[in-house]
Amino acid sequence: MGTVTRFDPVAEHERARAALGVVIPRLVRLLRDVPDAGAASGVPVWTVGDVGAHLAAVYLGYCSVVSADGAVEWDGLLPSGEASFGERIAAMNARSIDLFGGEERARPADVVAERGEEFLRITEGLAPDTPVAVPWYGEGVTISLATMTGLLISESLVHGLDVARGAGLPWSIGPDEVALVIGQSMPTMMALALDEEKARGVGIAFDLRIKGGPRLAVVVEDGAMTVTRDAPPRAYDCRITAAPVAFLLVSFRRTPIWRAIASGRMLAGGRRPWLAMRLGELVATP
Structure with missing residues (x-):
């Protein structure tokens, strides 16, 4: 069955915080170096400026929920409670690019720098399993601080790539920081993003092995998914090994x-x- 490597959630979260502390100034420099905000980005239908505005909205939103400072009036932004996970994220993504106007829209790097520093300061010393409300995922939904930290790294890395591709600027994504993203956020987010309609009647157990990173047991059973680190030995239908x-x-x-x-x-x-191809089909990605 292979060996299972135990991890220390507190130590790993501290490494993730350190990684976020490194990626934020990199992202800020990238956004400030963009020569043409109107250029097409790595995201279809979004310009480089749109991606920058989305990143600014992400940092504002994440900082707002950990600080409860009222910087975001969620009632006017959130989609209806009947929307699916994918529909909610698609709606929030569409609204995020119009959240800022004027000077703030033209200078997303300043928002990222300010709110990124604030996020790290507010969350310093908090336990990785501290619950954080995330209204954009649904009413009453909470995720752990560790998950949110991993998500903020992934948003920065992936959308940094989108900006770089459109602006013709260099951008690197390292395996160590991505391994932290996968370990911190994927166990929660894969299950939360499951397409329940597609998963109805499905029974598959995946052994997901990330090189140099976590090993996850991803089990889909009739419309539900569980993702477990350090799972005890069991039989799997499909093993996925990935960089x-x-x-x-x-x-x-x-x-x-x-x-x-x-x-x-x-x-x-x-x-x-x-069955490896089915995993990507079962998890919604707007």
Whole structure:
């Protein structure tokens, strides 16, 4: 079955906080170096300026929920309670690019710098399992601070790539920081983003092994998903072995899975290796 490596959640969260502290100034420099905010970005239908505005909105929103400072009036922004997870995120993404206007819209780097520093300051010393309300995911939904920290790193890395691709600027994504993203946020977010309609009647157990990173037991059972780190030995239908950066970019639809497979950065094995393709189909990504 393979060995299971135990992790220290407190130590890992501190490493994630340190990684976020490094990526924020990198992102700020990137946003300030953009030569043309009207250029097409790595996100279809969004300009580089739109991605910058979205990043500013993300940092404002995340900082707002950990500080409860009332900086965001959520009642006017949130989609209806009947919307699915994918629909809610798509609606929030669309609204995020119009959240700022004028000077703030033109200078997203300043918002990212200010709110990023504030997020790290407010959350310093808090336990990684501290619950944080996330109204954009649904009424009453909470995630852990560790999950939110990992999400903020992933938003920065992936959208930094979108900006860099459109602006023709360099941007690097390292395997160590991505391994932290996967360990901190994926166990919660994969289950939260499950497409319940597609998962109805499905029973698959995936052994997801991230090179140099966490090993996750991803079990889909009739419309529900559980994602467990350090899972006890069990039988799996499909084993997926992936390089961290490849898994992140495939998960966020920035790299096609066939390219990751062809380059050897993602491999499928086990009793039913062909089921590897189903994992991406079952998890919603707007």
